Amino acid sequence: MNPTHTGTTRTGARTRPGVEVSASDRPRLAPHVRLTFCRTRQRQILLNPETVVVLNDTGADILALCDGRHTVAQIVTELGTRYQTVPDDEVRQYLTRLVARRWVELDDG
Incomplete structure (x- = not known):
């Protein structure tokens, strides 16, 4: 995913293309x-205006925890209980790409 948008979307929430997400940030869907389940595809999907993104299980699990309450560190810990290994840097890179696309917003932890 390439960053396509920049800027702040609303007070208290921010997008930061090109900057990694920190462990204390609290991501939430824009x-x-x-995030919803598609019966036809039997998969979780991310619905945006004019775009549908079919998610794999890990991506869906990450986004399900992006509620503005969990920090990135807590998301990584929770995923660690579900999967054997969860590379912290890969979760942060994934969220960084979604922030750059303005699909996820960050609140300071």
């Missing part, structure tokens, strides 16, 4: 984005 207001125009929705």
